[in-house]
Amino acid sequence: MLRIDFTAEDLGRLRVAGEPDPLWEITLSLHLLQNRQAAVVFDPWRREVRAGLARAGLTATTTALTRLVPSAAYFPDFLTPGQGTAPDLHTGIELVLSTPRRRLAAELAQLCPRGPVPPLVRRLAEGDPRALQGLGGALRRYYAIAVEPYRPAVREAVRADRSVRSDAALRAGPDGLLRSYGPALTWESRTLTAPYPHPRDLPLDGRPLTIVPSFFCVLMPVTLADDGLDPVLVHPLGPAPGWLARARAQGRLGAADLPVGQLIGPTRALVLDALEQPRTTTQLAELLRLTMSTASRHATVLREAGLVISERRGHEVFHVRTGLGDALMDGAL
Template structure:
């Protein structure tokens, strides 16, 4: 059983991550490939991802990642450093910046006396830079085949979960929010205690620290917390997608934007551009990320900018693009982020120079 103890002020510090965390999704996806949990929901995804792993020559890479991050009562905390981190690159940077003493200690808990330590784990524990860089590349490539193609469904599920949490918080405050996570979590208001089924007995005392609740598409059955009680507290909870989600997402189109309703509105390529501009990218970087020519990337960014979905600014000789809040709202399917429409008589072209989003 996992028990999270709240002080009086801790309830005011609870936060809910607005978007899925790429590394938590990556780790849970890796675990799903090591087990048969939720077979009805995830077996079609397993088959598709395993085919992609073979096609991309990632079999040995995924096997190595599975040894480092086994589906077990313990897996290393350093692989999931985020508290709702939205960018894969920044999350991987955090992984690669893990202090050496933590690498050694956490890997030492994975590879105990009855499990031989592979050479790559020994090098990681020593903080070997080339090995760390190889780990970062392995994480990125696994994300590309196991998580990125399904981001549309993942984001849709997170966006659907968020209003229910907001309504619970508005009606019942922090107590109402925590109570809304039943049956995965049990909130005992009288004792300020949050409980969850867990493979080991854990007591987590917040002691004035903020607890971040992170929704996860690939998390199954029960919530997950970091093993080290000294790290910033997070609790990752399952979103429990319905059987058939993969088939439904494929009916909307192909690729990473297949499950995004926005792809039906602006087209799959522009939806992919909008998705990529979660972080600032130059036109050249955008083209390289999506394998588009410079002129094509520039043209799509211009159209999105004129629609108010992207903001562009000059930096030296380059133009940097970034998604605007309106673009975030469109991508997440959140109508509350959109401005009210103009009356019909005034619905004219946007003023020249109006702010736009990628």
């Protein structure tokens, strides 16, 4: 059982993340690929993702990632930085790769307390630059297959959950907000309790608790292992069985099926949809299986139309949607 005690001041500091956190969705979806939890809900996704990973030649890469994120009570906290508020995948991965070496060594040591340490884990624990860059690439490639294509369904679930939480908070303040998480979470006498693999108290110590909704979190909430980090509580969104089939039938998982596709063309609509978060031309080409020249041409046309901006970060140029591009994709124009 997990127990979190609140003071009146703690209730005033309570926060709820407004968007899914890409790094939490990566780690928790990796858990689901290693177990059969919520089989009725997620088995169609498991089959689809495993096939997609195999086609992309990422089966071995995913196996390596599962050694860092085992389906167990512990996995390293540095893989989910930003206290549940990483704004996009690129920023989240940069935070992962900038983890201090001492912290890498301490957290990774807990993965293999008794058995032999796999070479990848050892190199990461030593802060090897090539191993860290390889980890960043693996996370990006895995996300592109296992999470990115399902982002519309994830966003829809998060928005629906946020509406429920907002209504509860407006009606009854922080007490009402925390009660709205029942029955998964129990709120009574300023104490929040939840099922957990082992008995644990999570001290707030005057720090704000951030509650993070997660599509791929199932059965019970998850929190960081280190009490010294700013407290985060990740809670399951609990999609209903058949979510994947319904989303496909309704066209929510393909930008080409959106009305904007009829205006700017299906491929350009896919490019604009993908640029909800910053991406290089190379990343766009890999994600959408386009040639570099085609991806560059679409990005240029969208930029000239004011739907995308491009900015240099070091040696790379990233493209991202503008407010006008967001409005077009959301049908707000």
